[in-house]
Amino acid sequence: DAxxxxxxxxxxxxxxxxxxxxxxxxLNHNVMYWYxxxxxxxxxxxxxxYDKDFNNEADTPDNFQSRRPNTSFCFxxxxxxxxxxxxxxxxxxxxxxxxxxxxxxxxxxxxxxT
Amino acid sequence: AQSVTQPDxxxxxxxxxxxxxxxxxxxxxxxxxxxYVQSPGQGLQLLLxxxxxxxxxxxxxxxxxxxKRSQSSFNLRKPSVHWSDAAEYFCAVGTNFGNxxxxxxxxxxxxxxx
Numbered sequence: 001d002a003x004x005x006x007x008x009x010x011x012x013x014x015x016x017x018x019x020x021x022x023x024x025x026x027l028n029h030n031v032m033y034w035y036x037x038x039x040x041x042x043x044x045x046x047x048x049x050y051d052k053d054f055n056n057e058a059d060t061p062d063n064f065q066s067r068r069p070n071t072s073f074c075f076x077x078x079x080x081x082x083x084x085x086x087x088x089x090x091x092x093x094x095x096x097x098x099x100x101x102x103x104x105x106x107x108x109x110x111x112x113x114t
Numbered sequence: 115a116q117s118v119t120q121p122d123x124x125x126x127x128x129x130x131x132x133x134x135x136x137x138x139x140x141x142x143x144x145x146x147x148x149x150y151v152q153s154p155g156q157g158l159q160l161l162l163x164x165x166x167x168x169x170x171x172x173x174x175x176x177x178x179x180x181x182k183r184s185q186s187s188f189n190l191r192k193p194s195v196h197w198s199d200a201a202e203y204f205c206a207v208g209t210n211f212g213n214x215x216x217x218x219x220x221x222x223x224x225x226x227x228x
Contacts, residue, residue: 004157042204042218043158090157099146099208100165103216105157 003027006091006106013081014114021076021109023091029104031097032074034066035090037108043090049074050097078111086113116141116207120219127195128227135190135222137205146208147188148216149179153201161203164188175199200226 004025013019023032031050035043047056049068063085065077078085088108094101117140127133139145146165150158162173169181179190188205205219 006157040202040221040223042220045215048215092158097215099210099216101208102148102160102163103150103158105150105159107157108155110155 004091004093004104004106006089006109008109009107010110010112012112012114013078015083016080019078019081019111021078021089021091021111023074023076023106024072025074025091025093025104026072027093027095027104028071029093029095030071031094031101032068033092033094033103034064034074034076035092037088037090046076048097081111081113083113086111116145116209116217118205118207118217118219120203120205120222122222123220124223124225126225126227129197130194133190133192133195133199133224135203135205135224137188137190137219138186139188139205139207140186141207141209143210144183146210147179147181148206148208149173149177149188149190150204150206150218151175151201152204152221158204161190195224195226197226197228200224 007022033048034046037043046060068074088110090108091106092103119138148163149161152158161177164171164181202221204221206216208216
């Protein structure tokens with residue numbers, strides 16, 4: 001089955017220690033997104049790639065970076081995690097940008113910062 | 115800009131009873147509307163979507179939703195809930211501007227009691 005896969009499912013890191021979360025897709029979609037979701041809240045878009053074009057949301061902290069080396073893979077780098085960055089991180093894909101292109105989500109990576 | 119309101123933070127329903135989750139949107143034109151479901155510790159899964167045409171749309175897992183333009187609503191319904199329907203439900207709205215992102219509501223948590 002075509003899908004969006006996130007690794008690892010659970011990640012523990014120390015305060016200030018860089019961490020990388022990964023996402024891969026077999027859907028061959030043009031767009032890949034990273035969302036942050038805190039407990040009992042809606043997902044918050046951090047940034048997205050359309051192919052190789054990176055689009056950052058205006059309120060995404062500089063501490064969050066992303067890489068998309070090819071169509072299938074996308075990485076979220078948190079350079080210096082703080083306690084407030086503990087959250088579920090969701091990767092999603094869509095065929096195109098625009099409101100009529102449904103998102104396909106991975107199962108998320110739950111990040112704990114100690 | 116578009117917005118989405120889910121008025122009910124938490125709903126409890128008996129197994130076998132009917133369900134209606136409310137969603138109201140604000141947008142000047144006809145929006146694209148979605149319902150997603152998120153089981154505990156999982157990513158979001160698309161239940162159904164409305165783009166145009168028949169205002170009553172059928173989705174997966176026995177869910178349906180009705181678009182009512184006059185009420186700016188897109189409520190989700192199920193005639194008889196199962197214990198496995200316990201989850202968080204998110205309504206989302208998209209627009210027909212190419213680079214606009216989905217806007218999610220804050221979610222409704224559904225609890226099923228025996």
